[in-house]
Amino acid sequence: MTTPASADRSRLVRWIARYRKITRPNADGLPPLRVLLAFPALLLIVGVILVALGINGSSSGEMREYVEPGADPALILGEPQFTRSDEWNVQTVWAIAQAEQGFPLENQTFPGGMDTTVPQDLPRADWSVAFRPHLLGFLFLDVDHAIAFKWWVPGLALAAAAYAFLVSVMPRRPGVAAMLATGFFFSPLIQWWYLATTLWPAAWALATMAALIWALRSRSSMSRWIWAAVIAYLTVVMAMGIYVPFIVPSVLVVLFFAVGASIGRLRAGMRFRELGARLVPIITGGVVASAITVFWLATKASTVEAFLGTAYPGARSTPTGGSDALSFASAVGSSFTQALNAQRPGLLGANSSEASTFFYIGIYLLPVIVWIVAREVRARRRLPWELIGLTAVVFLLLAYLFVPGWDAIAKLFLLDLTLAARVRLGLGLASLAMLAYVIRYLDRHRAKAGLWLSLVPAGLFLLSQIAIALVAYRAIPAMLEPVQLWWLWALLSAFVIFAMSRRMIRTGAVAFLIVTVAGSGLTNPVYFGVYDLRETEPSKVIQEIDDTAAGTWVGVGSRVPTAMLLESGVEAFNGFQGAPSESMWSLIDPTSQFEYQWNRLAGVNWIPGTGDPVVSNPVGDQIEVTFDACADFAQEHVQFVLSDADGLDTNCLREIDSFEMPGDSTLSIFEVTPG
Structure with missing residues (x-):
C-alpha cells in the first residue's frame, strides 16, 4: 500500500529526474538551447510588462520637489536619488528636450547647436541609433514608455548576459546561474551607476x-x-x-579570460x-x-x-597607486550598502555612486583557487587556466589601484584612461567569473575545500566589516544609522563565502541573492513614467512666449530654470554640454578670457552678477556664469530670462509672469529691455 509520504517522495524523485534530464548538457558539455534561453526569455517577458506599464527606476521625480508641493502620485516605491543627477538632471532632461525638438542629430538648445551623439548619447533619428537599442523606444513610444524602455533594455541585457555566461560554465545549474545573475544585476555599483x-x-x-x-x-x-x-x-x-573608464577594465577581463581559456584548450x-x-x-x-x-x-x-x-x-591620464586604505575599505564594504541610500557614504567615499562596490565572492575565494591549482598540480592534471587568467587580471587591477610607480606598463594596458572607482567594474566581472569556475571545479570533482580553508576567507571578510564598523562608530557614527543590520549582512555574506567553498552552492546562491537585493534593491525608485516639466504651467507659458516671439533665453538660479528651458525646447545658454559650442561661447566670452573654465564637459548654469559674464567652476563638471541684464552680452544676445534666484538685478528686465514654487521661492519670466 502506497502511503501519502511515499507518494510525495516518488513524485519528488520523478521531478528531480525530469529536471536533470532537461538540464543535461549536450555532448560538448554546453547547456541545451532551452536552458540557455530560459532565463533570458523570462527577462524578456518581465521587460515587456514593465515597459507596457511605463514603470522604471528613473529619479526624475527628484525634480518635482522643486516645482510642485505634495506627494508624488507617480512614485510607487522607494525615493528618488539626488546623487543620480547624471540620470535625472542631465540625461532625462536632454531626452525630453530631444523629444520636444523632434529628435534632431544636432540639438538646437545651445546657440550653434550640439551633437547629440558624443558624448551625450541622446535619442535621435539617424542610422547610429540602431546601435543604441535602449534609445529605439523614443522613435515609436511616448516619452513615459520610452524612458521605461531606455531603463530596462541595458539592465535586462546585462542580467541575460550574466546568465548566459554562468550557465555556459555551469550547465547543470541553471537555477544557481539565474540567482547569481540576478544578484549581480542588483550589485551596488550596477545600481548606483545605472546608465547605459x-x-x-x-x-x-x-x-x-x-x-x-x-x-x-x-x-x-x-x-x-x-x-x-x-x-x-x-x-x-x-x-x-x-x-572609456568603464570600457577598459571590462576589455581587460575579457582579454585575460580569452588567453586563459585558449591556453586551457591547447593544454587539453x-x-x-x-x-x-x-x-x-x-x-x-x-x-x-x-x-x-x-x-x-x-x-x-x-x-x-x-x-x-x-x-x-x-x-x-591617471597614475598608478592612487588608492589608499579608505579606498580599500570602500571596495570591500559591501555590508554597508544601505548606508549609501541615505547618502551617507562616510568612510566609504565622496558620494554614494563613488562609494558603491560589489560583493566580490570570487575574489574572496582566492585561497580556495590556490588550493584548486595546487590540487591539480599534485594530480598532474590540466591546470584551471581560466581561473589563472581571471586571477591574473584581478592582481593587475589591484596593482593599478594600490601599487605606484609602473605607469609606463599601465599605459600599455590603457589603465591610465580609467579611474579607481570605475576599475571596480572589472573586479566585479572577474569575481563573478571566478566564482563560476570554482563552482564548476567543485562540481566536476565532487570536492569541497577543507573546513579551515573555508573558514579563513569567510572570517577575514567578517573581520574587515567589523573593522569598518568600529572606525565608523568612533569617527562618523551617523554613517551606521541607516544600516543598523550591517552585522546581519556581514554574517550572511561570510556564510556565502563559506557555503561556496564547502559546495553548498544552492544555499550560498540564495544567501547571495538576499544580500544583494536587500542592500541595493531600492537604490533606484519604482516610478511610473517620467516627471515631464513640459506639463507644468511655467513651461507652457515659456512655449507660448517662444511661439509668439522666438528668442534666446538664460536661466538664472537653481537647476530648475535650466531644466525648464531645456525641456520646453527653446534656444538657451543653459544645459549640460559635451564638446563646447564655439559659436555660443564666442558670444559669452568673445576674448576667450575664461576658456579654461568653459572648455569642459560640464553643466552650464547662471547666477546673478554685475557687468560682463564671469565664468568659474564650483566643481570640475560645473560651469557657473554671472548674468547682468544691463551688460552688453545680455543686451545683444538675450531676449528672455527665467529666474528663481534671489538678488537678481531687475534693471533692464520687465517681468512677464511669475509662479510660486515650493520653499517660498518664486520662478519669474522676464524680458530683457534696453539699458
Whole structure:
C-alpha cells in the first residue's frame, strides 16, 4: 500500500529526474538551447510588462520637489536619488528636450547647436541609433514608455548576459546561474551607476566570455557564428557609449579570460590550427564591429577632437597607486550598502555612486583557487587556466589601484584612461567569473575545500566589516544609522563565502541573492513614467512666449530654470554640454578670457552678477556664469530670462509672469529691455 509520504517522495524523485534530464548538457558539455534561453526569455517577458506599464527606476521625480508641493502620485516605491543627477538632471532632461525638438542629430538648445551623439548619447533619428537599442523606444513610444524602455533594455541585457555566461560554465545549474545573475544585476555599483555607459560594457564582457566558451567547445559552426554576430553588435553598442573608464577594465577581463581559456584548450590537446579556426567567427565579428565604429567616429571627428581637447576630462591620464586604505575599505564594504541610500557614504567615499562596490565572492575565494591549482598540480592534471587568467587580471587591477610607480606598463594596458572607482567594474566581472569556475571545479570533482580553508576567507571578510564598523562608530557614527543590520549582512555574506567553498552552492546562491537585493534593491525608485516639466504651467507659458516671439533665453538660479528651458525646447545658454559650442561661447566670452573654465564637459548654469559674464567652476563638471541684464552680452544676445534666484538685478528686465514654487521661492519670466 502506497502511503501519502511515499507518494510525495516518488513524485519528488520523478521531478528531480525530469529536471536533470532537461538540464543535461549536450555532448560538448554546453547547456541545451532551452536552458540557455530560459532565463533570458523570462527577462524578456518581465521587460515587456514593465515597459507596457511605463514603470522604471528613473529619479526624475527628484525634480518635482522643486516645482510642485505634495506627494508624488507617480512614485510607487522607494525615493528618488539626488546623487543620480547624471540620470535625472542631465540625461532625462536632454531626452525630453530631444523629444520636444523632434529628435534632431544636432540639438538646437545651445546657440550653434550640439551633437547629440558624443558624448551625450541622446535619442535621435539617424542610422547610429540602431546601435543604441535602449534609445529605439523614443522613435515609436511616448516619452513615459520610452524612458521605461531606455531603463530596462541595458539592465535586462546585462542580467541575460550574466546568465548566459554562468550557465555556459555551469550547465547543470541553471537555477544557481539565474540567482547569481540576478544578484549581480542588483550589485551596488550596477545600481548606483545605472546608465547605459556602465551597463553595456559589463553586458558585452559577460556575453563575450560566453561566446568564447561556445567558440572553444561547441561542435556547431552555426552556434559560433551566431555568437559572433551577437558580440559584433554588442561591441559597437559598447564603443558608441565611448565611456572609456568603464570600457577598459571590462576589455581587460575579457582579454585575460580569452588567453586563459585558449591556453586551457591547447593544454587539453586542441591543436593551434583548430583553435584559430574556432576563433575566426569572433575575430571576424570584431573586425566588422571595429570597421563600423571607426566609420562612425570618422563622421564625428570634429566633435571627438573638440571633446578630447577639453580641459575636463580631455586627454585625462591617471597614475598608478592612487588608492589608499579608505579606498580599500570602500571596495570591500559591501555590508554597508544601505548606508549609501541615505547618502551617507562616510568612510566609504565622496558620494554614494563613488562609494558603491560589489560583493566580490570570487575574489574572496582566492585561497580556495590556490588550493584548486595546487590540487591539480599534485594530480598532474590540466591546470584551471581560466581561473589563472581571471586571477591574473584581478592582481593587475589591484596593482593599478594600490601599487605606484609602473605607469609606463599601465599605459600599455590603457589603465591610465580609467579611474579607481570605475576599475571596480572589472573586479566585479572577474569575481563573478571566478566564482563560476570554482563552482564548476567543485562540481566536476565532487570536492569541497577543507573546513579551515573555508573558514579563513569567510572570517577575514567578517573581520574587515567589523573593522569598518568600529572606525565608523568612533569617527562618523551617523554613517551606521541607516544600516543598523550591517552585522546581519556581514554574517550572511561570510556564510556565502563559506557555503561556496564547502559546495553548498544552492544555499550560498540564495544567501547571495538576499544580500544583494536587500542592500541595493531600492537604490533606484519604482516610478511610473517620467516627471515631464513640459506639463507644468511655467513651461507652457515659456512655449507660448517662444511661439509668439522666438528668442534666446538664460536661466538664472537653481537647476530648475535650466531644466525648464531645456525641456520646453527653446534656444538657451543653459544645459549640460559635451564638446563646447564655439559659436555660443564666442558670444559669452568673445576674448576667450575664461576658456579654461568653459572648455569642459560640464553643466552650464547662471547666477546673478554685475557687468560682463564671469565664468568659474564650483566643481570640475560645473560651469557657473554671472548674468547682468544691463551688460552688453545680455543686451545683444538675450531676449528672455527665467529666474528663481534671489538678488537678481531687475534693471533692464520687465517681468512677464511669475509662479510660486515650493520653499517660498518664486520662478519669474522676464524680458530683457534696453539699458
